[in-house]
Each structure stands twice: as C-alpha cells, then as structure tokens.
Amino acid sequence: MRPLPTLRQLRYLVALAEHKHFGRAAESCFATQSTLSAGLQELENLLDVKLVERSKRKVMLTPLGEAIVARARTVLREAEDIADLAHASKDPLTGALRLGVIPTIGPYLLPRVLPPLRQTYPNLRLYLREDLTARLLEALGDGDIDVALIALPFQTDELEVRSLGHDPFLLAVRADDALAKAAVLDLDAIPEERLLLLDEGHCLREHALAACRLEPSRHRDDFRATSLPTLVQMVANRLGVTLLPKMAVDAGLLGGTGLVAKPLSASAPAREIALVWRPTTPRTVEFNLLADMLASFAVMPGN
Known part of the structure; x- marks a missing residue:
C-alpha cells in the first residue's frame, strides 16, 4: 500500500493556501513555522511533486497544489x-458548535434563546458568526460553520432545511402618518415611492419586495440602509416608510422612536425562519x- 498524506500535512497545506504566509499559517495551526515548513516538505517528498513555490517575497501554490488543497478541505x-x-x-450539544445567523434575525431572536439554551446544554460552546445569507451558505458548504439560521425563501440547494415558523411583515410608520390610521393595511396602500x-x-430586501409584489426597479432607490435600526431612524426622520419583520418589532426595535407598526392584510406573504445544515x-x-x-422562541405560524 502506498504511504498516504497525514491529516496534519493536509491541514498545513490548507492553512498555507488560506494565509499565503508561512508564519501566519503556522500560527493558525498552533505550530512553529519550522514545523509547518518541514511538514509541507514531507508532503511534497511523499507525493514526489512540487506543491508550493517559495520565494523571499511571496508564497504561491502550484496549480497541482491548488487542486490538492480543494481535495484536502x-x-x-x-x-x-x-x-x-x-x-x-x-x-x-456539547463542545463547540459554529452557528451562522443573518443580521435581521440574530439581534432579535438570540438574546431570548441563548440563556435557556445555555441552561439546558451547559457544556455547549456556541460560536456565532453574523453575515449575509449568501456568505453564510458558502461558509456552511466549505465547513467553516456547522449550521446556519436564515430566512426563506432563499436558494438552499441540497442543504437540509428545518422550518422554525413564519415571521410576518409589519409596516413601520410615524404615528402622525396617514397610514397609521388604518387598522390593517392592504398591500396596494403602501406608496412605492x-x-x-x-x-x-x-x-430581507428581496422578501420585502416580494411582499409588496414589486420589481427591484419599481421602488425608490435613493436611500438604503445596511441594518434595521438605520431603517427605523430614516422613517423616524420622515424619509419614508419601511417593512419590518414582526420578530424585530416584538423585540423592541421601535422603542423610543415614536413609530408604530401596522399589520398587513392576510394575503401578504411572510418570511420563513429556518435552520439549515449540510x-x-x-x-x-x-x-x-x-x-x-x-x-x-421564534415567530410561529399564525402569529
């Protein structure tokens, strides 16, 4: 039987591919630079190929080295x-678990669920990563996180999907806005401009457009925000109205703003909260x- 690469050698190669620097790669593997360099030399000797181009200025992997890194991962x-x-x-649910979560869910659901989660599973070490859905799913596919908390609809390909419930949209408006007088708003009543x-x-942007049955080009494009609190402040400053998930409103997002949240008609779609994994x-x-x-703790069907 031919001798095979060790997991340690493959880990060294992957680290070097990610950091493009022997020192930083060694640090990420909790090894000395000489140990990492020797391990890579052993791997090249074992396979009888050149995997790394070494120079004083930069570190590069050969094309074969890049191909082997993909398999090594x-x-x-x-x-x-x-x-x-x-x-x-x-x-x-003991030991390390890397959970990815999108920013329109994390700040509003996790503060309520983490204390009882820690109490129920005291030996769980939960590492959180907040990012946009596409990047979280990429990290999930690469093995950088274990599981992700996202909102649907979103293309999840072959991932396992566990639905946690539905989170309806509410329209956030100033209390003195004419729209605040309605008990329930029809979608057609929301001014696109x-x-x-x-x-x-x-x-959430795509979900909101779908909720209002709007094309991306049919709404105002002069003001955008990167967080729900920023959107809320824009509405409070009379710049417009916005759609917010009920989960965020229930968590107190509108507190102290003078804004009110109006429910939409039953025909308005809601986003679906889901946990996904490989x-x-x-x-x-x-x-x-x-x-x-x-x-x-999530918003459940019928709420």
Whole structure:
C-alpha cells in the first residue's frame, strides 16, 4: 500500500493556501513555522511533486497544489465529521458548535434563546458568526460553520432545511402618518415611492419586495440602509416608510422612536425562519434539538 498524506500535512497545506504566509499559517495551526515548513516538505517528498513555490517575497501554490488543497478541505471536513459523530453519540450539544445567523434575525431572536439554551446544554460552546445569507451558505458548504439560521425563501440547494415558523411583515410608520390610521393595511396602500429597504445582499430586501409584489426597479432607490435600526431612524426622520419583520418589532426595535407598526392584510406573504445544515453532517440529531429550542422562541405560524 502506498504511504498516504497525514491529516496534519493536509491541514498545513490548507492553512498555507488560506494565509499565503508561512508564519501566519503556522500560527493558525498552533505550530512553529519550522514545523509547518518541514511538514509541507514531507508532503511534497511523499507525493514526489512540487506543491508550493517559495520565494523571499511571496508564497504561491502550484496549480497541482491548488487542486490538492480543494481535495484536502473535503478530507479534513470528513475527518472532523467522524470526530463529531463519536462525540455526539456520547452527549448531544456539547463542545463547540459554529452557528451562522443573518443580521435581521440574530439581534432579535438570540438574546431570548441563548440563556435557556445555555441552561439546558451547559457544556455547549456556541460560536456565532453574523453575515449575509449568501456568505453564510458558502461558509456552511466549505465547513467553516456547522449550521446556519436564515430566512426563506432563499436558494438552499441540497442543504437540509428545518422550518422554525413564519415571521410576518409589519409596516413601520410615524404615528402622525396617514397610514397609521388604518387598522390593517392592504398591500396596494403602501406608496412605492415612499418605501425604504435594506441594501442589496440582504435577503430581507428581496422578501420585502416580494411582499409588496414589486420589481427591484419599481421602488425608490435613493436611500438604503445596511441594518434595521438605520431603517427605523430614516422613517423616524420622515424619509419614508419601511417593512419590518414582526420578530424585530416584538423585540423592541421601535422603542423610543415614536413609530408604530401596522399589520398587513392576510394575503401578504411572510418570511420563513429556518435552520439549515449540510446533509452529510453526523450531527443531525443535535441540530434538530437546537431547532426545537429555537422554534419555541421564534415567530410561529399564525402569529
């Protein structure tokens, strides 16, 4: 049988590909630079190929080195899954778990769910990563995070999806706005020219456009925000109106602003809160336990 690369050697190669610097790569692997360099030299000797181009100014991988890095990432992820499977069989939701969450959910759901989660699973070490949906799903596919808390609809490809409930939209307006007089607003009553939305890349922007049945080009494009608190302040300053998820309003987003949140007609679509993970993960049982806890605090159907 031919000698095979070790996981340590592959980890060194992947680290060098990510950092393009021997010192930083070694630090990320908790190794000395000489140890990492020797490990890579051993890998090249083992495979009898050149993987790294070394010079005083820069570090580059050869084309073959780049191809092997892509395979190495898969091998390392599978090895981690083996360790996770063994660990999960002993005590679920213990140890490290890397949770990605989008910014229109994290600040409004997690403060309510984290205290009981820590109490129920005291040995869980939860690492949070807040980012836009597309980047979270990319990180999930690359194995950089274990599970992601997102809003649908969004293209999830082959990922496992566990729905946690539906989060309807509310229209945020000033209390002295004519729209504030209606008990329930029809979608047609929302003036397109006054509607403020999050910037491109936020899935809530697309959900809001879908809720109002608008094309991206049919609403005002002169003001955009990168967060819900910024949108709220823009509305408070008489720049327009905006759609907010009920989850955020219930969490007190409008507190002290003088704004009111008006419900939309029953025909208005809502976003769906979901937990997603790789279908190959050995931690499905754990992620369903996490989903059970999240669902008990998320906005549920009919709310």
